[in-house]
Amino acid sequence: MANRAYNFNAGPAALPLEVLKQAQEQFVEYGNSGMSLMEMSHRGPIYEKVHYEADSLLRELLGIPSGYKVLFIQGGASTQFAMIPMNLLTPGATAAYVSTGSWATKAIQEAQMFGQVSIAASSEADKFMRIPSIGELNYPSDAAYLHLTSNETIEGTQWAEYPDTGSVPLVGDMSSDILCRPVDVSKFGLIYAGAQKNLGPSGVTIVIIREDLIRKPELTGVPTMLRYDTHAKADSLYNTPPTFAIYMVNEVLKWVKSQGGAEAMAALNADKAGLLYNLIDGSGGFYRGCAMPGSRSIMNVTFRLGSEELEKQFAKESEQQGFVGLKGHRSVGGLRASIYNAVPLESVRALTEFMQDFQQRNG
Structure with a gap:
């Protein structure tokens, strides 16, 4: 489609064009049912088929081993910031968190409302522009869990590898990088991800939880809908789930599979990120990457120019050329290109051409 924007929004974000066209075709009537999904x-059997197919595809694409439940929950990843300590942080125990940026900070603040929290490591002294090394992690051996934010969308940092936490359950917020590369799910006790960056539209959150962690919360007064056991027992059908969002997730998962799965996504994302980081690093300082090289995200490329005025000019001119979503988050400023799975390589090439032209005219 000739009028499609170059979509670099941080979330809700780009969806595969093939998926959007498929949804358009099926929107008014799904199958031969005479009605929309x-x-x-x-x-009913028609929706349930979609529901369980999404579960099955996610298990296949992520290589989820037996002994885990896949849940579809509403409320976004921000609701998980509370659900995790409400369900996993037992009275008297400590939850450990790695402080890596804006989203990790929100998760920490929420957990502190429900119990004792320790900071296993922090990169705040470096303005959150790096991910702490695994060797820096320091947390109680009997911690209820260790929480990390796999990819910080605002700062543009990402864990290159995950720690082996032994008997301490590892909890990962993968909202902005799930399925961008293969991951060893068996390292984690719980993985959660809002769908609206890499899996589909907003409205549903994926939770992958080890079955031994699904239990009645020891904290008193946890509402029914905020308990993992509620959703697990009912296969995420305790109440009306976000059916259209789950349908869209299913279609995105089919698309990922058709592209070659997580391995193919990793190769594509590495190519896209490489184009941008190579241009930034080779610009002679005109563009400056924000994240430290060893911690750079392959999902969110953050960079600055020589002045805020020049950044405003860049944002304005890029919008005029059809590039959407390149302003950095309001809390940090600068510029950001979010290059999730569904962002085509051609869009990134077009952006690098614009950046080269902008530098020639303003360098």
């Missing part, structure tokens, strides 16, 4: 009962 959004009009159907979530208890």
Whole structure:
């Protein structure tokens, strides 16, 4: 489609064009049902087929081993900031968190409302522009869990590898990098991800939880809908789930599989990120990458120019050329290109051409 924008939004973000066209075709009538999927009962066989297919595809693409449940929950990753300590942080125990940026900070603040929190490592002294090394982690051996934010969208940092935490359950917020590369799910006790960056539209959050962690919360007064055991027992059908969002996740998962799975996504994302980082590093200082090289994200490329005025000019001119979402987050400023799975390589090439032209005219 000739009028498609170059979409670099941080979330909600780009969706595969093939998926959008498929959804368009099926929007009014799904199959030969005579109605839209959004009009159907979530208890009916047509929707249930979509529901369980999404579960199956996610297990296949992520290599989720037996002994884990996949849950579809509403409320976004921000609700998980509370659900995790409400369900996993037992009275008297300590939850450990790695402080790596804006989203990790929000998770920490929420957990502190429910119990004792220790900071296993922090990169705040470096303005969150790096991920702490695994060797820096220091947390109680009997911690209820260790929480990390796999990819910080605002700062543009990402864990290159995950720690082996032994008997301490590892909890990972993968909202902005799930399925961008293969991952060893068996290292984690729980993985969660809002869908609206790499998996589909907003409205559903994926939770992958080890079955031994699904239990009645020891904290008193945890509401029914905020308990993992509620959703696990009912296969995420305790109440009406976000059916259309789950349908879209299913279609995105089919697309990822058709592209070659997580391995193919990793290769594509490395190519896209490489184009941008090579241009930034080779610009003679005109563009300056924000994240330290060893911690750079392959999902969110953050960079600065010589002045805020020049950054505003860049944002304005890029919008005029059809580039969307390149302003940095309001809390840190600068510029950011979010290059999730569905962002085509051609869009990134077009952006690098614009950046080269902008430097020639303003360098």
